Amino acid sequence: xxxxxxxxxxxxxxxxxxxxxxxxxxxxxxxxxxxxxxxxxxxxxxxxxxxxxxxxxxxxxxxxxxxxxxxxxxxxxxxxxxxxxxxxxxxxxxxxxxxxxxxxxxxxxxxxxxxxxxxxxxxxxxxxxxxxxxxxxxxxxxxxxxxxxxxxxxxxxxxxxxxxxxxxxxxxxxxxxxxxxxxxxxxxxxxxxxxxxxxxxxxxxxxxxxxxxxxxxxxxxxxxxxxxxxxxxxxxxxxxxxxxxxxxxxxxxxxxxxxxxxxxxxxxxxxxxxxxxxxxxxxxxxxxxxxxxxxxxxxxxxxxxxxxxxxxxxxxxxxxxxxxxxxxxxxxxxxxxxxxxxxxxxxxxxxxxxxxxxxxxxxxxxxxxxxxxxxxxxxxxxxxxxxxxxxxxxxxxxxxxxxxxxxxxxx
Amino acid sequence: xxxxxxxxxxxxxxxxxxxxxxxxxxxxxxxxxxxxxxxxxxxxxxxxxxxxxxxxxxxxxxxxxxxxxxxxxxxxxxxxxxxxxxxxxxxxxxxxxxxxxxxxxxxxxxxxxxxxxxxxxxxxxxxxxxxxxxxxxxxxxxxxxxxxxxxxxxxxxxxxxxxxxxxxxxxxxxxxxxxxxxxxxxxxxxxxxxxxxxxxxxxxxxxxxxxxxxxxxxxxxxxxxxxxxxxxxxxxxxxxxxxxxxxxxxxxxxxxxxxxxxxxxxxxxxxxxxxxxxxxxxxxxxxxxxxxxxxxxxxxxxxxxxxxxxxxxxxxxxxxxxxxxxxxxxxx
Numbered sequence: 214x215x216x217x218x219x220x221x222x223x224x225x226x227x228x229x230x231x232x233x234x235x236x237x238x239x240x241x242x243x244x245x246x247x248x249x250x251x252x253x254x255x256x257x258x259x260x261x262x263x264x265x266x267x268x269x270x271x272x273x274x275x276x277x278x279x280x281x282x283x284x285x286x287x288x289x290x291x292x293x294x295x296x297x298x299x300x301x302x303x304x305x306x307x308x309x310x311x312x313x314x315x316x317x318x319x320x321x322x323x324x325x326x327x328x329x330x331x332x333x334x335x336x337x338x339x340x341x342x343x344x345x346x347x348x349x350x351x352x353x354x355x356x357x358x359x360x361x362x363x364x365x366x367x368x369x370x371x372x373x374x375x376x377x378x379x380x381x382x383x384x385x386x387x388x389x390x391x392x393x394x395x396x397x398x399x400x401x402x403x404x405x406x407x408x409x410x411x412x413x414x415x416x417x418x419x420x421x422x423x424x425x426x427x428x429x430x431x432x433x434x435x436x437x438x439x440x441x442x443x444x445x446x447x448x449x450x451x452x453x454x455x456x457x458x459x460x461x462x463x464x465x466x467x468x469x470x471x472x473x474x475x476x477x478x479x480x481x482x483x484x485x486x487x488x489x490x491x492x493x494x495x496x497x498x499x500x501x502x503x504x505x506x507x508x509x510x511x512x513x514x515x516x517x518x519x520x521x522x523x524x525x526x527x528x529x530x531x532x533x534x535x536x537x538x539x540x541x542x543x544x545x546x547x548x549x550x551x552x553x554x555x556x557x558x559x560x561x562x563x564x565x566x567x568x569x570x571x572x573x574x575x576x577x578x579x580x581x582x583x584x585x586x587x588x589x590x591x592x593x594x595x596x597x598x599x600x601x602x603x604x605x606x607x608x609x610x611x612x613x614x615x616x617x618x619x620x621x622x623x624x
Numbered sequence: 625x626x627x628x629x630x631x632x633x634x635x636x637x638x639x640x641x642x643x644x645x646x647x648x649x650x651x652x653x654x655x656x657x658x659x660x661x662x663x664x665x666x667x668x669x670x671x672x673x674x675x676x677x678x679x680x681x682x683x684x685x686x687x688x689x690x691x692x693x694x695x696x697x698x699x700x701x702x703x704x705x706x707x708x709x710x711x712x713x714x715x716x717x718x719x720x721x722x723x724x725x726x727x728x729x730x731x732x733x734x735x736x737x738x739x740x741x742x743x744x745x746x747x748x749x750x751x752x753x754x755x756x757x758x759x760x761x762x763x764x765x766x767x768x769x770x771x772x773x774x775x776x777x778x779x780x781x782x783x784x785x786x787x788x789x790x791x792x793x794x795x796x797x798x799x800x801x802x803x804x805x806x807x808x809x810x811x812x813x814x815x816x817x818x819x820x821x822x823x824x825x826x827x828x829x830x831x832x833x834x835x836x837x838x839x840x841x842x843x844x845x846x847x848x849x850x851x852x853x854x855x856x857x858x859x860x861x862x863x864x865x866x867x868x869x870x871x872x873x874x875x876x877x878x879x880x881x882x883x884x885x886x887x888x889x890x891x892x893x894x895x896x897x898x899x900x901x902x903x904x905x906x907x908x909x910x911x912x913x914x915x916x917x918x919x920x921x922x923x924x925x926x927x928x929x930x931x932x933x934x935x936x937x938x939x940x941x942x943x944x945x946x947x948x949x950x951x952x953x954x955x956x
Contacts, residue, residue, distance in 0.1 A: 344688075375725040385724035392691065393724035397715040403681055404716065407688025407696075414644060414670045414694070421688075433708065437681030444676060606722045607761050609729070609784035612829065612873035 226470045228463030230536050238545050240470075241519065246270035246492070247280025254505045258443075258484045258512070265475035265485040268519065271494035276555035284498035288562035291553060294335055294493055295563070297355045298327040298550050300575045304350075304360065305524075307579055308367060312528045316591035317367045317381045323348050325491075325523025325541055326456055328549030331355045332496035333422065333452070336504055337390075340419045344392045344405035347382045348454065348522075349424050356389045360582035369597060370590030376605075377598035399425055399432035402451070406441045409449035409507075420448040420507040428459025428467045430474055439481040439515070448507040450500070451478065451515040454490065456522035461535040478515025490518030491546040493553040519546060600624045625796050625811060628770035628819045629659045629735075632777035633697065635823050637667045640695060643781060645672045647682060647699030647735075656701055657737060657796060679709035683734065687716045690730040690786075697781055703738040703790060704750045717786040718761030733780045733787045738766070739847055739894050740926075740940060741794035741804065745933035751846075751895035751926070756788040757872035757904070763828060764871045766790040768849040769799065769816035772869055775826030783828060792846040792894075800847055801854035802942035831875035833882065837864035840888035840953055843879055843905050845871055848892045848941070855946035863890075863950065871901060879905075880912045887918040888953045892946055897925040919956040922949040 230236040249267035252260055271278050278284075305322035312320040323330070330351030334343070343352050353363060365372035367381040375385055375393075385393035392408075395401055405423030412419050425435055430453060442449050453474045457464050467474075478485030484506065488499045496518065503514035523541040525532050537543075557563030590596045601624040604615050611619075636643045645660060651674035654661030664672040675682050679700055686696040700706050706713075717730040740749030756764040763785050767773035773791070780787035794800045798810045811817035835853055839862040842852045849867045856863040864882050868874055883889050889909050891902040902923040909921055924941045932939050 342692075375723065375727070378725060379723050383723070385727040387724075387727045393720060393728050395715060395723075397711060400684070400687075400712060400716050403684030403712070404688035404691065407685030408692045409688075410685060411644075411689040411692035411694045414689075415642075415692075433678075433680050434684060434712075437676075437678045437684055440676050440678060441681050441685055606726050608763075608873075609721070613876065614873060 226463070226465030228465060228536070230540055232533065232535070232537055234537065236537055236540055236543050238543070241545065242266070242268070243545060244268040244270065246273040249282070251281035251502070254502060254509070255511055256484060258479060258482050261484045261486065262479050265473055265479045265487055267487055269486055269488040269495050269499050270492050271498060272492045272552050272556055276552065276559040278494050278556060282495060282498040284494055284501060286494070286497055288557065288560065290335060291493065291557055292563065294331050294355070295550070295553050295557065296571055296575060297331045297351065298553070299572055300579065301327045301331070301351050301354045302550065303575050303579045304354070307583055308364070309528065311367070311583070315593045316587070317369065318592055319381050319528055320367065321347050321382050321527045322524045323350055325548065326454060326520040327351050328493045328553065329454055329490045329496055329518045329520060332493045333500045336497050336500035337422060338419070340390060341422060342390045342392060342405070342408050342419060343422045343424065344401035344408070345394060345424045346398070346401070346426055346454070347394055348426070350382070352391055353384065353386060353389055356391070358386055358389045358391075360579060361586045364583060364586035365589055368586055368589070368591040370586070371596050371598055372586070372589040373598055376602045398429040399434040402438040403434045403441065406438045406447050406449050409442070409447040410445050413445070413448055418508065420450070420504065422450045422452060424452045424454065426459060427453060427455040427457070427464040427469060427474060428462060430477070431467050439477065439483060442513040443482045446510070446512040448510065449513045450503045450507060451483065451513055453515065453517045454520060455517050456520045458522045458526070458532070458536070460526045460530060473517060475515060475517035483513050483515050485515040485517070487517045487519065489546055490520035491549040491552060493549055494556065521546065625767070625770040625773050625791075626658055628774040629777055629791065630661060630663070631819060632774040633660060633663060634666070635778060636697070636781045637663065637671060639823060642694045643671070643697060644689065644694055645697045645699070646675050648675055648677055648701045650674060650699050655699060657793065659735070660699070679705055679707070680712055683709035683712035683717065686732045686734070687712060687720065687730050690732045691720070691728045695731050695781055697733045697735065700734060700736040702748050703736040703752050704747045706736055706752065710755070713756070713762070713786070713788070714759050718759045722761060729784060730786050731784045733777070733789055735789045735791060737793040738790040739792040739794055740931050740936060741800060741847065743933060743936060744931070746930040749931035751893065753790060753871050753895060754899060754901050757901055761786065763787045763873065764790065765828065765869065766792065766846045766871055767869060768792070768795065768846055768867050769814070770811055770819050771816045772826050772832070774819050775824050776828070776869060778823065779825045779828050782825070790846070794847050795850065799850045802851040802940065803854065804937055826869065828870045829873050829875050830869065831878040832867045832869055833864060833878065834867045835863065835865040837862040838886060839863060840890060840950060841866060841879070841882040841886045842890050842892060843868065844892040845869065846894065848894055851941070851943050852892050852946055855943040855950060858943055859947040859950050861950045861954070876908065876912070879909065883909055883913040884916040887916050889917070890922045890924065890946070890949045890953055892924045892941065894926050894941060896928050897923060898928050900925050919953040922953050924949045
């Protein structure tokens with residue numbers, strides 16, 4: 214070391230967007246629709262290296278489906294997907310308001326990224342098991358879960374399927390292939406790999422779909438999942454929803470500055486794709502590709518979905534403190550609802566009038582569900598689940614010490 | 625005891641096609657302590673297999689497999705290596721039934737060799753039982769002999785709750801009484817090494833009065849059962865020794881009946897003292913037996929230091945320290 218050696222400096226990544234600054238989305242390294250190639254389903258993981266830095270897109274700027282990833286999909290399925298997205302959006306808006314009215318303690322919306330969970334779910338079979346995060350309520354909507362049951366969980370009322378044990382959104386719906394949500398982020402990712410390994414051990418046909426956000430990829434559970442999925446060639450889809458933000462931390466803080474999250478898959482010997490998550494057709498096509506690989510025993514696939522968290526992280530968050538208020542409006546991949554609607558109109562399968570009617574129908578459905586759910590109680594008004602339920606399900610059968618504690622509480 | 629554990633695993637694999645066994649080096653090699661030797665050859669690599677060195681991953685896949693409907697039996701090579709898996713144990717395995725209101729469960733067993741006496745230093749000697757007893761939803765078990773090891777392990781695997789199965793590695797090959805300078809006594813010379821073939825269980829939440837007595841009650845588990853017995857014999861104390869077997873949830877009635885009878889209580893464990901399980905036991909004894917106590921409760925434990933290497937026998941709570949505690953409770 215000489216006296217001319219400059220002192221070291223710590224690099225702390227900064228986002229391109231901050232309040233009061235002109236946003237610059239060049240970090241997304243976007244590609245035009247149709248440009249990224251589609252390899253055969255039995256491609257080796259190493260043969261997907263370029264795709265981890267590419268961007269699978271099908272819908273072009275005017276709503277035409279173009280390029281090698283254009284899926285064979287009936288317009289009816291796309292309309293089903295559009296309705297599910299509309300439903301989730303209306304549901305989110307109403308539940309957000311209900312939280313402001315103190316009918317629930319907390320809420321998290323999926324705004325802006327509805328297309329990913331919904332298109333992916335429509336590509337799965339009903340018995341495939343999802344290990345979601347809190348921003349994949351679209352899985353439940355797409356699988357036809359009862360909105361009343363979902364709302365009863367949010368309201369922590371007497372019909373809450375999980376008996377008031379969890380914060381709102383942390384659902385569990387085994388009958389819809391929806392694993393119990395954890396507040397400890399990332400834990401579900403390696404569990405999904407275990408579930409997929411179990412399906413292979415038992416000679417089943419169901420696969421697992423694991424979900425994580427860009428921020429939580431820094432957790433060891435993510436890296437364990439990639440290692441185990443690759444080692445045992447587990448029939449699992451490893452979804453990374455890169456919505457750019459983990460509360461106030463930009464995805465560069467999770468390690469997205471110098472590479473892509475998809476590239477972590479290739480480095481582990483896992484086929485990997487980077488996909489426009491707001492392009493419903495691209496999500497469907499990429500999901501189908503990965504699902505076929507898993508189902509045929511060709512191993513796991515990691516998919517990074519590029520999207521944008523349009524709303525606040527949660528009702529306890531104010532994003533205008535750390536990013537421009539109009540950021541989503543400028544996001545170059547747009548809105549999944551608007552883009553699918555544009556495509557359906559372009560192919561003559563949909564119209565503005567039908568869209569308006571559908572919007573009205575889903576609003577009526579959600580309002581009716583909310584009315585029924587609130588009739589069973591809300592956090593503000595009660596009735597709440599019985600305090601005696603607090604002592605159940607800690608163990609399969611209640612041990613003596615819990616029986617004594619329940620008696621002590623007098624319930 | 626190694627053969628008894630292997631026999632339990634063999635029985636479980638044979639009886640239930642949903643039982644799978646995995647961990648570091650457990651497959652072809654049969655585990656560093658040989659507990660899974662021959663099982664992969666017998667049941668195939670999809671039921672008994674090696675894992676990457678990632679305890680968080682080992683427990684994580686076990687939770688997912690349990691959610692699928694399997695009964696995974698995971699081995700953590702040393703309890704000291706458990707910490708990367710602790711989040712999956714606490715936040716997932718222990719809570720899954722509760723948080724999903726029984727929608728999903730994690731009926732898994734996690735085996736881990738624990739305890740010292742083998743010159744393992746601080747990374748191969750820990751007794752972390754309280755890190756599990758403090759977590760609601762877990763069952764924590766520690767056998768002290770081959771018969772119980774097999775029966776308890778089968779109960780653990782058949783149990784619908786997640787069970788932490790701690791195996792005191794110092795007694796894998798014989799009932800160690802704390803006299804490290806004496807020849808090793810093999811299990812073959814001991815009556816509790818008679819392990820039946822085939823299926824049997826030792827129930828969970830059931831303690832064993834392994835030595836009846838009238839002067840004082842010893843509450844202990846694992847290797848310390850043998851150390852306490854040596855102390856009783858060497859001091860000529862008519863001690864009643866209770867082997868908890870299930871540390872938590874525990875068999876309170878056996879403890880209370882004994883302490884009410886003797887009026888004196890010594891708690892012995894190898895783990896560090898402060899916030900050790902002895903603190904919980906002492907609290908339970910005073911809550912339930914206060915008016916029967918004729919002397920303060922004594923605790924004999926490891927010191928509040930990391931487990932040392934060269935100073936192992938100054939750390940280990942051997943029969944001399946236990947015997948001194950006997951004298952103190954009898955004299956007061």
